[in-house]
Amino acid sequence: xxxxxxxxxxxxxxxxxVDGLDLEIPTGAVTxxxxxxxxxxxxxxxxxGRLVTPKAGxxxxxxxxxxxxxxxxxxxxxGILPQAPVAPDGLAVIDLVTRGRSPHQNWWxxxxxxxxxxxxGALRAxxxxxxxxxxxxxxxGGQRQRAWIAMALAQETPIxxxxxPTTYLDLAHQIEVLxxxxxxxxxxxxxxxxxxxxxxxxxxxxxxxxxxxxxxxAAQGPPAEVMTAELVQDVFGLRCQxxxxxxxxxxxxxxxxxxHAADAPSLAG
Amino acid sequence: MRAPGVQQVAGRTTYxxxxxxxxxxxxxxxxxxxxxAAALALVTLSVSVSIGDYPVPLPDVVRALxxxxxxxxxxxxxxxxxxxxxxxxxxxxxxxxSGAILLALTRNPLASPDILGIAQGAxxxxxxxxxxxxxxxxxxxxxxxxxxxxxxxxxxxxxxRRGTTGYRIxxxxxxxxxxxxxxxxxxxxxxxxFEAQRAVLWxxxxxxxxxxxxxxPLAIALAVLVPTALATMRWLTLLGLGDDTAxxxxxxxxxxxxxxxxxxxxxxAFATAAAGPVGFVALLxxxxxxxxxxxxxxxxLGSALVGSVIxxxxxxxxxxxxxxxxxxxxxxxxxxxxxxxILLARANRAGTGG
Ligand SMILES: Nc1ncnc2c1ncn2[C@@H]1O[C@H](COP(=O)(O)OP(=O)(O)OP(=O)(O)O)[C@@H](O)[C@H]1O
Ligand SMILES: [Mg+2]
Numbered sequence: 001x002x003x004x005x006x007x008x009x010x011x012x013x014x015x016x017x018v019d020g021l022d023l024e025i026p027t028g029a030v031t032x033x034x035x036x037x038x039x040x041x042x043x044x045x046x047x048x049g050r051l052v053t054p055k056a057g058x059x060x061x062x063x064x065x066x067x068x069x070x071x072x073x074x075x076x077x078x079g080i081l082p083q084a085p086v087a088p089d090g091l092a093v094i095d096l097v098t099r100g101r102s103p104h105q106n107w108w109x110x111x112x113x114x115x116x117x118x119x120x121g122a123l124r125a126x127x128x129x130x131x132x133x134x135x136x137x138x139x140x141g142g143q144r145q146r147a148w149i150a151m152a153l154a155q156e157t158p159i160x161x162x163x164x165p166t167t168y169l170d171l172a173h174q175i176e177v178l179x180x181x182x183x184x185x186x187x188x189x190x191x192x193x194x195x196x197x198x199x200x201x202x203x204x205x206x207x208x209x210x211x212x213x214x215x216x217x218a219a220q221g222p223p224a225e226v227m228t229a230e231l232v233q234d235v236f237g238l239r240c241q242x243x244x245x246x247x248x249x250x251x252x253x254x255x256x257x258x259x260h261a262a263d264a265p266s267l268a269g
Numbered sequence: 270m271r272a273p274g275v276q277q278v279a280g281r282t283t284y285x286x287x288x289x290x291x292x293x294x295x296x297x298x299x300x301x302x303x304x305x306a307a308a309l310a311l312v313t314l315s316v317s318v319s320i321g322d323y324p325v326p327l328p329d330v331v332r333a334l335x336x337x338x339x340x341x342x343x344x345x346x347x348x349x350x351x352x353x354x355x356x357x358x359x360x361x362x363x364x365x366x367s368g369a370i371l372l373a374l375t376r377n378p379l380a381s382p383d384i385l386g387i388a389q390g391a392x393x394x395x396x397x398x399x400x401x402x403x404x405x406x407x408x409x410x411x412x413x414x415x416x417x418x419x420x421x422x423x424x425x426x427x428x429x430r431r432g433t434t435g436y437r438i439x440x441x442x443x444x445x446x447x448x449x450x451x452x453x454x455x456x457x458x459x460x461x462x463f464e465a466q467r468a469v470l471w472x473x474x475x476x477x478x479x480x481x482x483x484x485x486p487l488a489i490a491l492a493v494l495v496p497t498a499l500a501t502m503r504w505l506t507l508l509g510l511g512d513d514t515a516x517x518x519x520x521x522x523x524x525x526x527x528x529x530x531x532x533x534x535x536x537x538a539f540a541t542a543a544a545g546p547v548g549f550v551a552l553l554x555x556x557x558x559x560x561x562x563x564x565x566x567x568x569x570l571g572s573a574l575v576g577s578v579i580x581x582x583x584x585x586x587x588x589x590x591x592x593x594x595x596x597x598x599x600x601x602x603x604x605x606x607x608x609x610x611i612l613l614a615r616a617n618r619a620g621t622g623g
Contacts, residue, residue: 050518051516099506099510100518103519109291116283132280
């Protein structure tokens with residue numbers, strides 16, 4: 001299952017967001033996209049998931065142009081969790097998660113053993129089983145986020161695109177979700193592409209890190225090579241120091257601010 | 270692996286057969302509500318046929334419907350009264366399902382065909398026909414149908430921009446409704462008293478004098494549109510999660526929306542053509558059905574059944590009220606609106622508003 005973008009040009013009316021972008025998503029790996037607000041991360045992810053049609057260029061899924069494939073066929077191979085999804089009033093968590101199964105269902109078979117295993121598995125993996133009967137709109141922001149992640153998990157696609165899956169989550173749940181992503185990747189060889197804002201989480205959890213700036217790829221590769229003080233300065237315009245994360249051995253970004261940089265020693269480059 | 274059968278899973282009743290491999294989630298409450306509504310519709314249909322200048326006892330009604338009885342009773346039941354009751358049943362079903370589809374499609378609780386201009390389009394066309402004296406060969410129903418479909422076409426064309434969003438459909442619909450209303454009022458002001466009276470009677474929505482000629486086209490339209498709606502119900506459910514999520518789950522969003530919009534306005538246009546713009550039924554039925562059934566989206570069949578019950582009960586009430594016959598459209602609003610308010614008040618107390 002390979003996903004690849006070629007000379008992609010993405011625009012909303014006259015506003016060109018991405019132009020001439022090439023990107024190959026490594027199969028069976030976790031790819032993390034980072035970049036400042038409005039640089040086009042969401043737009044790129046939506047294009048990879050055929051939610052926006054490119055003005056030029058192509059997204060290839062398994063060698064076929066994704067936009068000419070039947071959308072239901074794509075839905076069985078690639079799942080996408082939008083940045084700010086909304087559920088209808090009163091929809092229970094279990095019903096939301098069950099909807100994730102629809103690419104695999106038809107009107108007479110809507111609760112097969114496969115459906116049941118996937119739905120319960122997804123609820124358990126996101127610790128949402130105890131909230132299964134509650135309406136999504138009555139959950140806390142973090143619980144709601146986990147319900148949506150459970151829906152994406154239940155879809156059981158080899159490729160999973162997640163737009164900021166850790167927003168709204170407390171630190172413990174952020175780590176839990178990211179660990180879950182690694183589990184999915186290691187145990188089921190799923191390809192994951194996610195947008196994250198936390199550079200330390202990105203460095204820790206990415207096999208392949210993509211840094212975007214103004215619709216272009218500023219750098220990509222293993223986090224240890226990509227995440228440098230120069231890159232952070234270049235992409236985010238932020239002075240920082242990059243040290244080694246004692247827990248994971250990956251880069252750890254320590255940002256400087258106007259109030260907390262004056263006598264900081266300049267250790268790493 | 271557990272055995273096939275009915276099981277409770279995480280608060281849901283599920284069923285699964287080994288062969289044929291049929292499975293699903295059983296919504297017991299929705300099922301009960303649907304069955305009760307269907308039973309109520311049949312009872313009110315029989316009552317509607319039994320009352321009148323020559324009351325026919327209910328057992329005789331049932332016998333006559335089954336095809337036996339004396340010729341006089343058969344004539345009264347099957348030729349004189351049944352068409353009116355059947356039109357009421359079908360109009361209610363059409364409006365109820367249309368309301369449910371448009372509500373779910375636009376994700377807007379106010380988006381019903383009588384707010385979106387379908388009914389107003391039909392009205393403007395009928396009044397224009399009466400006042401300006403054209404289209405008499407089409408009959409009132411034919412003109413109403415054309416007017417409703419024209420309004421729907423205008424909404425769709427004007428709302429189309431980088432893919433029609435639910436929000437745009439509502440705004441454009443409200444504008445079209447206002448425009449059609451202005452045309453109707455202008456024509457009524459300009460019209461002769463006699464013509465105006467004829468037009469106004471139609472405008473309130475009435476079941477008087479409906480015969481099989483009114484019931485048949487509506488029945489055919491429903492026979493086509495209702496199964497299509499049920500077949501596309503899963504798209505409708507998924508569209509409720511937003512366009513991005515729906516497409517991500519494999520819904521061809523543009524096609525689905527166009528088809529569902531066509532079904533929704535088609536149901537409303539045919540219903541309006543048969544009985545005039547019977548107000549409020551399309552708006553109320555889906556909300557009532559959804560709350561009674563305890564589900565997130567408006568149930569299509571449930572809304573249709575609730576719509577039928579509302580129109581039938583309203584018609585019976587209108588005919589039983591002393592002091593002359595009221596048009597059914599007056600009663601639907603008077604009966605349905607308080608019922609919705611009660612449901613809303615109860616939902617707020619239980620902490621599940623919206
Ligand atoms: N629907 C839209 N219509 C017009 N412009 C849009 C639309 N969505 C995004 N844009 C614009 O495209 C650019 C990229 O937006 P995008 O959402 O891809 O950024 P992002 O990198 O995901 O940002 P964030 O970190 O804030 O989520 C922005 O300038 C934004 O204003
Ligand atoms: Mg974004």
